[in-house]
Amino acid sequence: KQEVTQIPAALSVPEGENLVLNCSFTDSAIYNLQWFRQDPGKGLTSLLLIQSSQREQTSGRLNASLDKSSGRSTLYIAASQPGDSATYLCAVHAGANNLFFGTGTRLTVIP
Amino acid sequence: DTAVSQTPKYLVTQMGNDKSIKCEQNLGHDTMYWYKQDSKKFLKIMFSYNNKELIINETVPNRFSPKSPDKAHLNLHINSLELGDSAVYFCASSLRLAEETQYFGPGTRLLVL
Numbered sequence: 001k002q003e004v005t006q007i008p009a010a011l012s013v014p015e016g017e018n019l020v021l022n023c024s025f026t027d028s029a030i031y032n033l034q035w036f037r038q039d040p041g042k043g044l045t046s047l048l049l050i051q052s053s054q055r056e057q058t059s060g061r062l063n064a065s066l067d068k069s070s071g072r073s074t075l076y077i078a079a080s081q082p083g084d085s086a087t088y089l090c091a092v093h094a095g096a097n098n099l100f101f102g103t104g105t106r107l108t109v110i111p
Numbered sequence: 112d113t114a115v116s117q118t119p120k121y122l123v124t125q126m127g128n129d130k131s132i133k134c135e136q137n138l139g140h141d142t143m144y145w146y147k148q149d150s151k152k153f154l155k156i157m158f159s160y161n162n163k164e165l166i167i168n169e170t171v172p173n174r175f176s177p178k179s180p181d182k183a184h185l186n187l188h189i190n191s192l193e194l195g196d197s198a199v200y201f202c203a204s205s206l207r208l209a210e211e212t213q214y215f216g217p218g219t220r221l222l223v224l
Contacts, residue, residue, distance in 0.1 A: 034212060043201060044154075044215040087152070098168070099144070099213065101154035 002027045002094045006102035013080055014110050021075040021105045023090035028068045031093040035064050035075050038087045038104070047088075048075070080109045114138050115216040117202050123222045124192060132187045132219045134202030140214075141207055143185035145177060148199040148218070157200075160185050161207075192223045 003026045013019050023033070032051045036044040048057045048064040050073070056065040063076040073090055087104040094100060115136045124130055136143060142161040148154045158177045159166045165177065174190045189196060199218045205211040 036215075043217040044203075046212050046214060049212045089154070091154075099146075099154075099156050103151070103153055 002030075002092060002098070002100045004090060004092050004100050004102040006088075006090060006105050008105060009103065010106040010108075012108040012110060015080060015082060017080050017109075018076065018078050019080055019107070021077070021088050021090075021107070023073040023075070023102055025071045025073075025092045025100070027094060028071055029094060030068065033064075033066055033073050034091045034093065034099070035062075035073075036089040036091060038089060040086075044089065077107075080107075082109045082111045085109050115202055115204055115214050117200075117216040117219050119219060120217065121220050121222075123224065125224055126192055126194060128192050129188070129190045130192060130221075131189070132200055132202075132221075134185050134187070134216055135183055136202075136204040136214070137183065138204055138206075138214060140204040141182065142205045142211075143179070144203040144205075144213065145185065145187050146201040146203060146215075148201060150198070154201070157187075158185075189221075194223050197221055197223045 005024050007022050030052050034049045035047045038044050050057045050066040061078040066073045085108050087106045089104045091099045091101045118133045144159045145157040146154050157171045160179050176188045179185045199220050201218045202216040203213045205213045
């Protein structure tokens with residue numbers, strides 16, 4: 001059974017710092033991995049999608065990597081801003097059309 | 112303009128009632144989903160629906176039933192509501208199964224008293 005873990009559960013950084021969020025999954029038989037952002041009381045916004053054949057994806061200040069063999073993905077945020085404060089979720093798309101979510105990392109960027 | 116919309120945004124109801132949550136997507140996607148986010152913020156897929164094929168997560172009670180009047184809509188009906196059904200329910204859609212980015216609605220916050 002696929003299990004997705006995110007570390008750390010919470011992270012506080014001063015504005016301007018670069019940071020890395022980690023995601024690990026137990027079964028490497030995945031279609032893709034997706035990173036989401038969730039603001040308090042709001043829905044999920046898709047940030048990046050990495051197909052199983054890809055190693056990384058970039059969008060603006062965000063860069064996501066995928067190492068399928070080791071069951072790991074990282075989300076790198078450059079030059080963090082207070083507006084980046086949110087909960088970041090990774091989700092692995094695996095068999096029978098299932099999306100398995102991690103429990104998220106709550107990021108606070110301090111002005 | 113909203114890609115995936117859900118109504119209502121909030122739903123407060125008594126135990127034992129039957130309720131529905133509506134979801135609509137205007138993205139032309141073939142596949143729609145329902146997720147439940149519990150109090151610990153953990154998201155779990157409940158259903159996916161593609162071209163009249165319904166895939167059900169085996170842990171979902173049969174009090175929950177999705178209904179799709181057309182490709183753009185996937186409504187969630189819940190019978191005999193229980194306290195443990197209190198959660199945030201998210202609808203999502205993707206162009207096809209498995210390989211595509213999923214786009215989420217804003218969520219419906221259900222509270223069962």
